[in-house]
Amino acid sequence: MKAGDFITDVMHSLAFLSRLPVPSRFFENADAISMSRTARAFPAAGLLIALPGAVLVVVCAAFDASPQLTGWLIIGITALMTGALHEDGLADTADGFGSGKDKARMLEIMKDSRIGSYGAIAMVLSFALRATALASLIETLPAKAAAAAFIAALVLSRGVMVWHWQALPAAKTSGLAAGAGQPGTGERNIALAIGVLLFLLFTLHALPAASIVLVLAAACLATMLFGRLCDSRIGGHTGDTIGACQQITEIVTLVALALAA
Template sequence: MPNVSDLFGDLARSLGFLSRFPISSRFFEGHDGSVSRAVRVFPLAGLVIALPAALLLWLLLEWKADPLLAALIALGAVTLSTGALHEDGLADTADGLGGGRDREHILSVMKDSRTGSYGVIALILSYGLRATALASLAGPSAALPALALLSAAGGSRALMVGHWRALPPARHGGIAVAAGRPEADASTFALASAALICLLLLVSVAGLLPLLFATALAALGVFGLTRHAAQRIGGHTGDTIGASQQVGEIVFLLALALAV
């Protein structure tokens, strides 16, 4: 059984890694910067990161705001919390895999700070599809889209850990290498806890079958990205890790909106 104090420390370091939330420096003193074990609480960190946005979404819908407007405002709030960390990875991955000729060229494009056409289109689709899915879920109740946003935030970060664990680093350096490879037990804990979180949050308002459908398609989407990254660049980068979170979240929300 994990130690509660260790879990809390891992959560603080995870939030420092995944968000712009102010985290006390005491959690990083004497720490080597690795998140190999801390990834086990990435789903919980996702919940904490998305909680302000989910509450905002619920309030706006309760105040009868237009569902699409409310969804876009909520996604904007999440972006402020993360500093567009995962969106940046999605854009760079889309540019690299979309326009790169070979492995070295793909990695070079990903490292370029400029955003190309593939990246811009990926970001438009990311926000557009997620906002539309959340808005469509607002029909039955204001709680459903808010809980869906929380579930997607937790579940997608577990799938991100799965992508990270499944592939070796494509580069010798970089943030992903410095952060360390997720431990096997930590990865299993992340996936299991994310499944429990989604079950507890959504099964009563969305139903078990729609939840299973959305979870399976999200996992399949991240699996597809993982296979493609393995074939094209032979591993993961910090960008593909971020892209896997985005793919998982987008597919989960879309599938849930279609199934409910």
């Protein structure tokens, strides 16, 4: 793996997963770069996406801001940076799966841009659980350690979403996920390795090894169980379920970190 190619993949991942500006020079040969290859850099892009929120944790702590206010601010700002891409996937998946219809109808509901009751509930829970878990980390840990835990959750969740993408076939022949292709085992392994290594880097100084292992196990279990649910309901993945996987594992990771801290 060439360093230059990987940096390009990081920039492409950042452009895909967020609304952060990326220099145009990284897109000069964009046609030759597939999204399925770019996926290996998702965790590294997650690190860049998490940095502003992590800095805000430290800044708010310096001004003795309320942990709850800080948690909500950081989750809200991060959602703005990503264009609520993954939150939208979670909401669409919740509406589809919550409908109890057959596969074809579920996929139609997930494609609908309107948000139903299940989607609204899922989004409220997502924001509330993440903000509250982050507030708990800010109350329990030093500011820099809480900021690092936030980065760790965002990085790990963007690694396991590639696992979800690779593990299941496309549930439909059209759509963003189907058109982008599917990461191979090599890309999945790189994404998981980067995600786990960065997770360890940002948590080992603050938590016992046993707690870190339990948090990783919780994130992996959530990914596997959600994958089985997608397989049983729609027979594979879609762009929405990939985003939902990121949200579910980020929630599980932050809550597990808050419980372990």
